Amino acid sequence: MLKGRPADTNSMEAPTGDAGIYARESSYLDRYVQLGEAGDRIISLSFPSQPEADAGEDHALLDRIDEYLQGVEDDFADMTVGLTAPTDQRIVLEAVQEIPYGEDASVAQVARMTPDLNDDEEDDLAQVREALAANPVPLLIPDHRVRDGPSAAPPPVEQKLRAIEGL
Secondary structure, eight states, X not given: OEEOSOOOTTSOOSOOSOOEEEEEEXXXXXXXXXXXXXXXXXXXXXXXXXXXXXXXXXXXXXXXXXXXXXXXXXXXXXXXXOOOOOHHHHHHHHHHTTSOTTOOBXXXXXXXXSTTOOTTOHHHHHHHHHHHHTOSSBTTBOGGGBTTSOOSSOHHHHHHHHHHTTO
């Protein structure tokens, strides 16, 4: 489980506590933002061209993402993510979560930020790239802030997320 700093009074303190899939169309992204929630954790976030047929539309995180896409600064650090990933990917994604809003890092920098990885080892750099590509919650774990690595978000979405943050 990844958990950032506590929410401020203007943000959602936790997911709704329900299990389900929620989606909302984004005209800025020209696709949907879809999230999966299980209990008190967000377990997936994606950008499909069509949402799941049974997806609900009303979710506080979707409201926050709408605001973010309109230029309101939000690092989503207070969101509780249910990260089911192998340990080698988890440690990389935990490091990526520490990259602040409006800043970016290279794959090599992420390797240096990750315990037990070395930016001089090609296998370690490959581990970083694999974790980024497998990220189940892009935006919440901001892989778009890694300038020379893959993102789990589609390339046009990644570019728009980078543009919002001035990257």
